[in-house]
Amino acid sequence: MLKRNSLRFAAALLAVLASLVVGPSAALAAAAQHHDQVPGFYGLKVGDLEVTALFDGPGVFDQHWLKGTKARLDEVVKALHEDSHMLDASETGFLVNTGKQLILVDAGSGIWFGGGAFGRLTRSLRSAGYTPEEVDLVLVTHLHADHVGGLTTQDGKRVFPNAEVYVAKAESDFWLSPEIAAKAPKDAQRFFQSAQAIAAPYITAGKWHTFRGSEPNVDGMQIVPLPGHTPGHTGYEFSSKGQKILFWGDIVHAQRVQLQHPEVTVVFDIDPIAAAATRNQLLPKLAREDVVIAGPHMLFPGLGRLHREGSGYSWTPVAFTDQWVENAPAPQKY
Numbered sequence: 001m002l003k004r005n006s007l008r009f010a011a012a013l014l015a016v017l018a019s020l021v022v023g024p025s026a027a028l029a030a031a032a033q034h035h036d037q038v039p040g041f042y043g044l045k046v047g048d049l050e051v052t053a054l055f056d057g058p059g060v061f062d063q064h065w066l067k068g069t070k071a072r073l074d075e076v077v078k079a080l081h082e083d084s085h086m087l088d089a090s091e092t093g094f095l096v097n098t099g100k101q102l103i104l105v106d107a108g109s110g111i112w113f114g115g116g117a118f119g120r121l122t123r124s125l126r127s128a129g130y131t132p133e134e135v136d137l138v139l140v141t142h143l144h145a146d147h148v149g150g151l152t153t154q155d156g157k158r159v160f161p162n163a164e165v166y167v168a169k170a171e172s173d174f175w176l177s178p179e180i181a182a183k184a185p186k187d188a189q190r191f192f193q194s195a196q197a198i199a200a201p202y203i204t205a206g207k208w209h210t211f212r213g214s215e216p217n218v219d220g221m222q223i224v225p226l227p228g229h230t231p232g233h234t235g236y237e238f239s240s241k242g243q244k245i246l247f248w249g250d251i252v253h254a255q256r257v258q259l260q261h262p263e264v265t266v267v268f269d270i271d272p273i274a275a276a277a278t279r280n281q282l283l284p285k286l287a288r289e290d291v292v293i294a295g296p297h298m299l300f301p302g303l304g305r306l307h308r309e310g311s312g313y314s315w316t317p318v319a320f321t322d323q324w325v326e327n328a329p330a331p332q333k334y
């Protein structure tokens with residue numbers, strides 16, 4: 001009996017093996033790896049506004065760029081030993097289609113910053129279905145090259161030929177002043193040079209506009225002065241149907257450090273005390289309100305909300321969906 005069963009088993013096994021050889025053997029072959037990635041954009045509805053994050057490139061914030069007490073910085077170094085990804089960041093610009101105007105908020109680095117690691121914003125914009133020619137307005141949070149470099153090619157041509165560019169007057173006056181540039185420390189010189197070269201073709205074309213308190217005429221958009229990081233650092237808040245989104249520029253560079261410890265500043269802050277004060281005023285307000293934040297250096301897509309956590313804040317990224325929220329079924333409860 002035992003023997004017969006063993007024979008039957010052996011026969012069955014042979015049959016299975018044979019079927020594997022002639023039949024579905026392909027299913028067992030190793031699948032080829034595919035290296036295509038999703039395109040670098042992500043869309044979100046805010047009321048009637050279509051907001052699209054446009055990826056410019058991945059970055060890592062250098063620990064030496066952080067400024068704070070020795071105890072705090074020692075803590076960061078220790079945490080970095082345990083988690084080497086703690087200072088991972090992104091470069092992102094944002095597109096707002098209001099239905100009437102196509103508005104870009106910051107333009108990424110182009111060739112002016114990051115030694116070629118960034119500068120993918122235009123490609124991301126095309127992937128999202130737009131062309132640079134369609135952009136009507138560019139709202140600039142500040143004139144550091146990683147936010148405006150994408151405006152201008154290496155040979156001084158406008159990347160967005162039909163766009164009117166808006167920047168705070170204090171910002172434009174500071175970075176475009178030859179006198180201030182001449183007095184600036186040596187390592188700050190490159191920021192002045194790039195700002196001037198990037199702005200030049202828009203100034204020549206009469207498309208460089210500066211504002212003091214309020215100006216660019218966009219329905220439902222409010223200018224939010226956020227000085228400190230740079231003299232005219234500006235946020236832009238859009239509202240539609242009771243929903244709000246704030247494009248906050250460089251309020252936070254290293255999200256894992258500065259949300260827990262908003263007093264930590266960065267070497268690029270022109271006025272670190274003002275930068276920390278601005279952050280300390282803004283973060284509690286954003287944690288109280290239901291406002292989407294668009295942060296160019298928050299991990300892509302840089303869209304999320306703030307909540308109080310202990311003595312600091314935590315960041316909740318927007319939940320991914322592959323459908324426009326208005327068309328999508330409501331999220332399922334588990």
Ligand SMILES: [Zn+2]
Binds near residue numbers: 144146147250296
């Ligand atoms: Zn920046």
